[in-house]
Amino acid sequence: MKGLSFNTMVSSLVAAAIEQLLNQLIKLDKDFVSDLIPVVRQQLSIEVTDLSVSLTLLFDGDKFIVLPIANQDSDCFICADLNTLLDLKQPENVTHLIRNGKLNLEGDLNLAQQFSKAFNNLNIDWANNLSRYLGDGPAYTLVSFVKQSAQTLKHQASISQTTFTSLMQDELKVSIHPLEAQLFKQHCRSLQQSLAKLEQRVDKLTAAI
Helix, strand or coil: HHHHHHHHHHHHHHHHHHHHHHHHHHHHHHHHHHHHHCCCCCCCCEECCCCEEEEEEEECCCCCEEECCCCCCCCCCEECCHHHHHHHHCCCCHHHHCCCCCEEEEEHHHHHHHHHHHHCCCCHHHHHHHHHHCHHHHHHHHHHHHHHHHHHHHHHHHHHHHHHHHHHHHHHCCCCCHHHHHHHHHHHHHHHHHHHHHHHHHHHHHHHC
């Protein structure tokens, strides 16, 4: 019973936090509401298996209501781990994940795809929203810095991968590049031919003596 009470408490806290976040997103992106019109008053229940958290989302046309329970009788019921749920950001991934057995979905598939499409289309003008609190200049500078930092981290990750591969192949010689293997075979064949010619010369010189 203690475990059940703890999970219920966690789900309640998560539900409250998500409800507040979603309703803030509505204020930050007006188009978000337009994308949610097809799902008005339809329930989407989600069970996050690896976190033991259950939620039910309902958009009433003005705001989100998030309940700390998952009802299999909802218009759409989804059961998956957190990583799989994050992959749902792309609507086209829903069918793929179901076929691969990573996502258990019961009910209206279109409802899940519509929710996914709405979240994927979120386009928040952070500079404009932050300018209310920081001013135009500082807000623009902060947003630019964050975007540039994200691009830099992505670029550095790519360089690190390339450097690691080069180190393994060229420096540590842990792995052999396919071109190196081909050149090595050619050198071996050339060496064998040179040795054969040298043996022939030695034989001729020996015979002459």
